[in-house]
Amino acid sequence: MKRTTLTATALILGAVPAFAATKGEVLDTYADIGHAAYEDSLITARALSGAIDALVANPTEVTLAAAREAWIAAREPYQQTEVYRFGNPIVDDWEGKVNAWPLDEGLIDYVDASYGGPTDENPFASVNVIANEQLTIAGQEVDASDITPELISDTLNEADGIETNVARGYHAIEFLLWGQDLNGTDPGAGERPHTDFVQGDDCTNGNCDRRVDYLQSATDLLLSDLEEMVAAWDEGGAAREAVMDDEDQGIIAILTGMGSLSYGEQAGERMRLGLMLNDPEEEHDCFSDNTHRSHYNDGLGVQNVYLGRYERVDGSLVEGPGVSDLVAESNAALDEEMTRKLDITMAAMTDLSDAAENGFAYDQMLEAGNEEGEALIMNAVNGLIDQTATIERIVSELELDMIEFEGSDSLDNPNAVFQ
Amino acid sequence: MKHLPLIAVLAASPAFSGVEEAANDYILPNLAKFSETARSLNELAQANCEAETLEDPFHTAFDAWMAISDIRIGPSEHAALSISFWPDKRGFTEKTLSRYIAEEDPIVADQVAFQEASIAARGFFALERMLYDPDFNDYAEGDYSCALTRALTRDLAVQAFNLQAEWADFAPTLLNPGAEGNATYLDASEAQRAIYTQLLATLEFTTATRLGRPLGEPARPRPTRAEAWRSERSLRQSLLATEAAVDLAHALANSDLPETDAALAAAREQADTITDPSFQDIEDLTKRLNLELLQQRIEAVEHAIEVEVGARFGIAPGFNSSDGD
Numbered sequence: 001m002k003r004t005t006l007t008a009t010a011l012i013l014g015a016v017p018a019f020a021a022t023k024g025e026v027l028d029t030y031a032d033i034g035h036a037a038y039e040d041s042l043i044t045a046r047a048l049s050g051a052i053d054a055l056v057a058n059p060t061e062v063t064l065a066a067a068r069e070a071w072i073a074a075r076e077p078y079q080q081t082e083v084y085r086f087g088n089p090i091v092d093d094w095e096g097k098v099n100a101w102p103l104d105e106g107l108i109d110y111v112d113a114s115y116g117g118p119t120d121e122n123p124f125a126s127v128n129v130i131a132n133e134q135l136t137i138a139g140q141e142v143d144a145s146d147i148t149p150e151l152i153s154d155t156l157n158e159a160d161g162i163e164t165n166v167a168r169g170y171h172a173i174e175f176l177l178w179g180q181d182l183n184g185t186d187p188g189a190g191e192r193p194h195t196d197f198v199q200g201d202d203c204t205n206g207n208c209d210r211r212v213d214y215l216q217s218a219t220d221l222l223l224s225d226l227e228e229m230v231a232a233w234d235e236g237g238a239a240r241e242a243v244m245d246d247e248d249q250g251i252i253a254i255l256t257g258m259g260s261l262s263y264g265e266q267a268g269e270r271m272r273l274g275l276m277l278n279d280p281e282e283e284h285d286c287f288s289d290n291t292h293r294s295h296y297n298d299g300l301g302v303q304n305v306y307l308g309r310y311e312r313v314d315g316s317l318v319e320g321p322g323v324s325d326l327v328a329e330s331n332a333a334l335d336e337e338m339t340r341k342l343d344i345t346m347a348a349m350t351d352l353s354d355a356a357e358n359g360f361a362y363d364q365m366l367e368a369g370n371e372e373g374e375a376l377i378m379n380a381v382n383g384l385i386d387q388t389a390t391i392e393r394i395v396s397e398l399e400l401d402m403i404e405f406e407g408s409d410s411l412d413n414p415n416a417v418f419q
Numbered sequence: 420m421k422h423l424p425l426i427a428v429l430a431a432s433p434a435f436s437g438v439e440e441a442a443n444d445y446i447l448p449n450l451a452k453f454s455e456t457a458r459s460l461n462e463l464a465q466a467n468c469e470a471e472t473l474e475d476p477f478h479t480a481f482d483a484w485m486a487i488s489d490i491r492i493g494p495s496e497h498a499a500l501s502i503s504f505w506p507d508k509r510g511f512t513e514k515t516l517s518r519y520i521a522e523e524d525p526i527v528a529d530q531v532a533f534q535e536a537s538i539a540a541r542g543f544f545a546l547e548r549m550l551y552d553p554d555f556n557d558y559a560e561g562d563y564s565c566a567l568t569r570a571l572t573r574d575l576a577v578q579a580f581n582l583q584a585e586w587a588d589f590a591p592t593l594l595n596p597g598a599e600g601n602a603t604y605l606d607a608s609e610a611q612r613a614i615y616t617q618l619l620a621t622l623e624f625t626t627a628t629r630l631g632r633p634l635g636e637p638a639r640p641r642p643t644r645a646e647a648w649r650s651e652r653s654l655r656q657s658l659l660a661t662e663a664a665v666d667l668a669h670a671l672a673n674s675d676l677p678e679t680d681a682a683l684a685a686a687r688e689q690a691d692t693i694t695d696p697s698f699q700d701i702e703d704l705t706k707r708l709n710l711e712l713l714q715q716r717i718e719a720v721e722h723a724i725e726v727e728v729g730a731r732f733g734i735a736p737g738f739n740s741s742d743g744d
Contacts, residue, residue, distance in 0.1 A: 102508075121644070269743045276537070278535075279539075368536060392609075393609075
């Protein structure tokens with residue numbers, strides 16, 4: 001969007017230097033992409049909300065399928081924003097409201113007997129608010145006779161401070177649209193019938209009125225949460241300002257987001273750990289079987305911010321000077337290494353996603369002893385780990401690694417930490 | 420790195436980097452020790468599987484593991500997860516072991532198949548359930564659970580042996596940064612950073628997770644989220660991890676670290692005030708305060724290492740495996 005155009009004079013003189021991208025320009029692009037991706041998330045979430053209203057007005061297999069499709073479409077841009085989380089408290093503190101995972105879904109609605117009941121960690125794992133108008137949470141009586149956005153956000157979500165009491169966000173909506181995936185490591189997603197939303201005698205599994213209230217309330221919350229983040233990345237918004245405030249810190253935030261998402265979160269917590277647990281519940285989008293797209297789009301988000309290029313859901317491009325330009329100026333070979341490694345990861349993510357789209361479900365890949373599935377997942381994991389090593393090299397190359405030390409109380413005055 | 424004068428390049432050569440000391444004097448010998456203690460635990464378990472008789476060798480092997488448990492580079496990146504899967508936020512260990520026992524899953528008779536089992540049902544934390552949880556540890560010779568315990572110790576011994584062997588292959592990569600074909604560590608500073616990142620990650624994990632999880636919110640402590648509370652190892656885990664980080668810092672710095680040593684001594688002193696090593700008494704505010712103070716003392720160890728090792732040698736940490744949520 002803000003790419004420098006060569007002046008005619010520069011062309012005539014033949015003095016065409018490599019673009020000297022400034023840190024400020026790179027940060028502009030980064031914030032513009034963030035704004036566009038959150039806005040795309042909001043646009044597609046509004047479409048989801050419309051599809052859910054249509055489902056509620058007339059619950060059929062067709063309207064349920066359309067709502068599911070709208071949910072999957074809404075995940076595409078959102079997952080590309082995850083690279084904005086780590087290293088940016090404004091995003092990270094908010095993120096739990098929209099994308100918390102994993103969840104003990106028995107808090108929300110009915111579950112299969114195999115789910116079990118309360119656990120050591122979560123006494124409310126099977127509270128089932130849709131079926132119960134009166135609840136007791138951590139010794140407090142809760143009136144849940146009306147399911148409202150406020151009940152979900154203020155009382156149910158993270159009830160009793162327990163992380164897996166996820167009552168809002170994409171995954172709560174996903175559970176309500178698909179239901180539990182009871183196929184284990186066999187193919188297939190959740191199979192909730194459309195009749196779960198039918199009012200009156202044909203309602204299945206009980207409390208269809210409350211289920212609909214829950215679904216629409218959770219969707220309303222998602223919209224207001226996304227509106228908040230779009231505003232935060234707009235001109236003058238808090239997230240944009242935080243990144244612009246100090247240019248070096250802003251670049252550090254970009255690289256921290258890229259590295260933390262690639263390594264600890266995605267390669268580690270989400271992909272390798274799930275594989276080693278062989279547990280289909282460890283799928284990131286377990287109800288819908290959309291995990292392969294989540295992983296793909298997380299990877300793509302990292303590549304977007306490095307290259308300074310994002311393709312919007314309407315096909316238009318947001319682009320400008322990226323971290324890539326900064327690195328290339330300082331060390332062209334290192335930029336080439338980073339670009340190549342991001343391509344390798346995305347090739348592995350594409351293989352994984354294509355395999356799943358062609359019928360080799362992510363659940364099946366997780367099965368103990370499934371070597372083909374393990375290879376698909378581990379290729380992507382290894383790509384992510386390898387690109388993280390290069391991100392570290394970039395931090396050194398741009399001489400950002402010692403900045404954390406400057407201005408640290410404990411280092412200026414070691415005794416400060418003992419007081 | 421591009422403008423470094425020649426003298427700095429020489430100073431960054433392996434001989435001065437401390438990586439050799441960290442690998443040869445710390446990591447490799449501790450891997451050998453872990454392997455020996457895991458083997459001995461398994462030999463005793465094959466002779467007598469009963470829970471009570473295995474408590475001492477269990478502690479010995481776990482102690483040995485703690486010296487290297489938080490190192491997540493090379494083969495340890497993968498292996499550490501199946502040796503010590505924790506925290507287990509969704510109760511997978513209990514679920515998986517219960518299922519094996521209810522179904523009398525024949526996997527326990529097949530050591531190779533067991534290596535493919537869910538990591539929730541392998542390693543120290545699965546074994547801890549079998550030895551210390553009253554719902555699991557009441558078994559005798561001939562019971563399925565006896566065979567399960569033996570499968571766990573055998574698998575642990577095999578994992579320890581394999582890890583040691585894999586490290587023998589990996590060590591040259593760490594020790595020869597910049598050598599032809601070494602794409603992992605391009606120069607000594609990268610190998611140094613890798614070690615430094617590990618030791619800081621140990622301390623961060625200890626304060627944020629080992630101590631932070633049970634502490635919970637001030638009004639809402641979570642004692643059953645303490646690490647290895649059933650075997651009353653929670654305090655020991657945190658202390659051993661802190662000591663491991665300090666030992667590794669000494670190896671890396673190859674010099675005296677007076678502030679770090681003083682901070683460690685203060686942490687040990689604070690640990691002496693903790694009366695329940697499994698932290699089950701932290702509902703009591705005075706007991707809780709003691710644990711919070713320990714957390715602060717361990718944070719102080721981290722700061723001291725940042726000053727005496729990081730700042731002094733110009734090493735900044737890279738990304739670590741707990742950087743996610």
